[in-house]
Amino acid sequence: MSAVTATLRTTEDYIERLRGMRKNVHYQGELVERTHPDIMPGIRVIGLTFDVDNPEYKGLLTASSHLTGRQINRFCHVHRTTDDLLAKQRVTRILCRKCGGCVQRCMGVDAINALSVVTKMAEDATGIEYHQRFNHFLEYFQDNDLVGNAAQTDVKGDRSKRPHEQVDPDLYLRVVEKRKDGIVVRGAKAHNTIGPYCDEIIVLPTRLMTPNDADWSVAFAVPADTQGVHLFIRATHPRPRDELKAPGAEFGACDSLTVFDDVFVPWERVFLCGETMFAGQLAALFATYHRHSYTGCKAAVCDLVLGAAALVAEYNGVAKAPHVRDKLAELIAVGELVFAAGIAASVTAQAASSGTMVPDIVYTNVGRYHAGVNVMHEFDTLIDLAGGLPATLPPEQEWNNPESAKFLEKYIMRNPAVSAENQHRLFRTLSDMLCSSSAGVMQVAGVHGGGSPIMERIAITGLYDIEERKAMIRRLAGIKD
Numbered sequence: 001m002s003a004v005t006a007t008l009r010t011t012e013d014y015i016e017r018l019r020g021m022r023k024n025v026h027y028q029g030e031l032v033e034r035t036h037p038d039i040m041p042g043i044r045v046i047g048l049t050f051d052v053d054n055p056e057y058k059g060l061l062t063a064s065s066h067l068t069g070r071q072i073n074r075f076c077h078v079h080r081t082t083d084d085l086l087a088k089q090r091v092t093r094i095l096c097r098k099c100g101g102c103v104q105r106c107m108g109v110d111a112i113n114a115l116s117v118v119t120k121m122a123e124d125a126t127g128i129e130y131h132q133r134f135n136h137f138l139e140y141f142q143d144n145d146l147v148g149n150a151a152q153t154d155v156k157g158d159r160s161k162r163p164h165e166q167v168d169p170d171l172y173l174r175v176v177e178k179r180k181d182g183i184v185v186r187g188a189k190a191h192n193t194i195g196p197y198c199d200e201i202i203v204l205p206t207r208l209m210t211p212n213d214a215d216w217s218v219a220f221a222v223p224a225d226t227q228g229v230h231l232f233i234r235a236t237h238p239r240p241r242d243e244l245k246a247p248g249a250e251f252g253a254c255d256s257l258t259v260f261d262d263v264f265v266p267w268e269r270v271f272l273c274g275e276t277m278f279a280g281q282l283a284a285l286f287a288t289y290h291r292h293s294y295t296g297c298k299a300a301v302c303d304l305v306l307g308a309a310a311l312v313a314e315y316n317g318v319a320k321a322p323h324v325r326d327k328l329a330e331l332i333a334v335g336e337l338v339f340a341a342g343i344a345a346s347v348t349a350q351a352a353s354s355g356t357m358v359p360d361i362v363y364t365n366v367g368r369y370h371a372g373v374n375v376m377h378e379f380d381t382l383i384d385l386a387g388g389l390p391a392t393l394p395p396e397q398e399w400n401n402p403e404s405a406k407f408l409e410k411y412i413m414r415n416p417a418v419s420a421e422n423q424h425r426l427f428r429t430l431s432d433m434l435c436s437s438s439a440g441v442m443q444v445a446g447v448h449g450g451g452s453p454i455m456e457r458i459a460i461t462g463l464y465d466i467e468e469r470k471a472m473i474r475r476l477a478g479i480k481d
């Protein structure tokens with residue numbers, strides 16, 4: 001593993017490295033550069049995370065490495081204190097507000113935290129040097145300020161079947177060969193956010209495994225341009241603007257179906273290989289860290305929806321209507337409860353045997369669940385208050401033509417205190433938030449990202465002490481047995 005740059009990179013360093021990577025990104029039927037114009041909106045989001053001296057989040061975006069003591073990016077850090085968890089949650093909310101959506105780099109930090117815990121447990125139980133290998137990789141990851149993608153979700157085939165029961169065993173990523181110097185893996189991981197603009201792909205198991213699923217119980221990291229890795233990507237962003245430029249329209253996201261076509265992984269990058277019991281723990285722990293990140297980013301989604309709802313009500317002249325105030329109160333209640341659950345999970349976190357802080361699992365899942373079941377209601381509220389114009393706003397070209405613009409500017413007017421240009425700006429942004437390709441992805445991500453709501457329900461009921469609550473009622477009812 002050769003060093004790339006100094007401990008903290010700039011956005012330019014990051015883009016430069018992407019330019020030098022092997023071409024394995026497939027987009028719209030072609031092999032493209034990682035800096036393709038449709039990928040740049042996502043790269044600009046990651047760029048925000050390198051802006052460590054920005055006064056809006058100075059101090060939050062850096063941390064001291066527990067391995068080297070060097071100053072590193074927060075998104076490469078393994079949480080050692082409750083303050084670390086709180087800082088990650090806070091900076092996630094700030095950055096998501098800033099890019100108007102998903103900061104995306106949480107994938108990597110959540111993956112390394114889960115690995116830091118489970119590799120220690122696996123090494124202690126088996127004597128295989130999983131934790132040592134992981135720490136070696138982590139030092140490289142931190143020193144080079146790398147961007148990690150978490151490739152957890154397998155394509156999964158028939159959902160009712162376990163990996164070893166699938167008709168095609170490759171429908172969950174698996175080890176097909178063990179060699180003296182490493183392993184060969186085959187399979188595909190789905191929905192991988194930042195696939196085309198990450199440095200490293202960090203592969204984790206997706207579910208609990210049975211003893212028959214040993215070949216599928218594997219975790220490792222590979223550079224994203226490794227031989228045999230193919231990234232089939234999709235890009236989403238607000239509709240491009242000709243003249244009505246706006247900061248929010250510059251950001252976007254990509255994800256990939258990441259295919260591993262017999263990829264060789266050297267042993268020093270293999271962090272789990274065959275230990276089925278730890279595969280399930282790793283899957284669950286990544287989900288916990290990722291859902292904790294959601295308590296920051298989904299609070300930001302509430303902030304954005306609330307801001308848009310309040311502004312459109314003001315521009316429409318109905319800001320003081322009682323039903324508008326009620327709706328704003330509901331949005332605030334969701335966003336702040338989700339964030340509060342993340343705070344609670346942070347301050348009640350426990351240290352694992354590796355020294356990594358693990359957020360409280362029940363608070364984390366309750367927060368993510370609350371966000372997931374409310375996300376459509378939030379968009380519903382915004383649609384309600386915005387009216388139909390986000391869906392039918394005439395294209396920008398008409399507004400750039402003075403002959404058409406004179407009509408469009410006259411007939412967009414509502415609250416006379418707000419200019420036609422600002423009305424137009426708001427409704428174009430609302431159109432991006434509600435009717436663009438980004439809008440659709442944000443809504444689906446709000447439900448399924450980090451695990452579908454059923455997964456949080458399973459985590460909550462699995463861990464919650466329901467027996468204790470039943471005992472309370474038995475006591476109150478005078479039931480003796």
Ligand SMILES: Cc1cc2nc3c(=O)[nH]c(=O)nc-3n(C[C@H](O)[C@H](O)[C@H](O)COP(=O)(O)OP(=O)(O)OC[C@H]3O[C@@H](n4cnc5c(N)ncnc54)[C@H](O)[C@@H]3O)c2cc1C
Pocket residue numbers: 107150151152153154155156159160161189190191192193194255441444445448449450451452453454
């Ligand atoms: C925008 C976006 C970004 C994402 N980014 C990433 C990423 O970077 N990395 C990553 O690894 N993943 C990522 N994900 C994946 C996300 O975690 C999954 O979408 C989620 O876990 C659901 O998996 P699935 O999409 O395969 O849906 P499915 O598993 O098909 O789930 C659909 C529904 O089927 C039901 N179901 C599924 N299995 C069973 C079963 N065995 N028994 C009963 N019912 C079942 C559930 O009700 C579930 O709600 C992302 C997802 C989205 C939408």
